[in-house]
Amino acid sequence: MHPTQAAFRPLTHRVLTGAGIRYARNVKAANISKRTILTLKDHVATAEGPGRNGIVKSFGDSPLELKMSMPKAAGGKGDGQNPEQLFAMGYASCFLGALQLAAARANKKELAENAKVTANVFLGHPSEPDIDGFGLRVEINVEGCDNDEIIAAAHEFCPYSRALKHGAEVTVHKV
Structure with a gap:
């Protein structure tokens, strides 16, 4: 097995908004916190x-x-x-990793060692009646970790949670 090829790129010219990551216009670099994004090329x-x-x-x-x-x-x-099944599997796995990381960062690693995360994904009509297509609803159930602060920290850290809560940068190209 070869290691995952990864590259880091700065997000200094981007701003995280409620609608996702957008390019900043007329924003001075001093006002933006420097973060990096991990690009998994493979x-x-x-x-x-x-x-x-x-x-x-x-x-x-x-x-x-x-x-x-x-x-x-x-x-x-x-x-x-089906896509919802695969999404649920990815989300559950990612959230569990975020939960264990949040517990370790709080010096309470043992609180999440035996945790289990279940993701239920529901596909249906969007909540806004003027939108065509389908809506997505997700329920995350955490078992074996009773610490609300660690669960909340995991929800803030998990890339799936962040994408659904804050939006994700998506670019569609015609090739």
Whole structure:
């Protein structure tokens, strides 16, 4: 196995807003805290075939290929994975890591050693009636860690939580 190729790039010209990370205009560098973003160059996934019933492939340290399928509850065959299932798995894993890191930073590592995180992802109509498409709702359940401050710190640190709470930088390119 080769180590993950990563590069750090400064966010000095970007500002985190409620709608996500946006390019700052007319903002002096002294007013922006310097942060970096970790770029995981080998974490790329592609989707091919008939949309939600196609194939997804992930490349990198441990390549993965999955058959996708609409869930039975949504009228599909349910004979493969679905994006919500994969999102829930990633979120649960990421939140657990953030929980354990938050506990370690608070010098209470033992509080999260045996924790279990469950992510329930719901796909349905958006809460705003004027928006076309689907809405996403997520419930995170933390078991085995009763410290509210550590759970809150994990929620603030977890990239999935941050993306859903503050927005994420997304760029769509036509190639």
